[in-house]
Amino acid sequence: MFHRVLGLVRPKDTDSELFEITYVKCGDEELERKIEEKIDQLIIWIEKHPNKKISICLSFFEIKNKHTKWFNKPDRVYWEHWYINLQLVNSRTVRTFHLTEQTTKLEEASSKRDALESALREVMFQIIRFANEKSNHVPSVPSSHESVSFPFDITIPSSSDFSFGWSADVFKRMLQTGHPNLLN
DSSP states (O other): GGGGGGSSSOOOEEEEEESOOOEEEEEHOOOOOOHHHHHHHHHHHHHSTTTOEEEEEEEEEEEEEOOOOOOEEEEEEEEEEEEEEOOOOOOOOOEEEEEEHHHHHHHHHHHHHHHHHHHHHHHHHHHHHHHHHTTTTTTOOOOOSSSBBOEEEOOOOOOTHHHHHHHHHHHHHHHHHHOOOGGG
């Protein structure tokens, strides 16, 4: 989100609770609240659907007024989509009384955690590079903007969604908005 802000913000370094990773937030309470709400919804979905694949979509758009004969209809014109695909794996903890086996399990868990942290760090750097390099499709900043960032949607499956139904919704949105120039 930091790379798609509309103006001056007070960046805020944030340390991950799970990993030795520091990232930047925009420092805007309203923006952070919206993101935290979606994270909470995602956690609820994950708890109800363990060991599943999930796709999250972060979409940025402009609001343009569509003029018809009788009234103006605001229309969302999407200009960037970020698809984040996750494979959720439920980690099992095996309790054993044998010290050697327990140490091996802890070492294995630590190794997996380190690999995950490394992969997350690499993905974060890829996103930063991509967002900085590919910006010619980003619309100009509106003269009057009420928010710190461009308008955005974060789409996650709801607890009532089935995998196919949610995927169909994302596919439908892609067809409606077209293929973003960013990915060409």
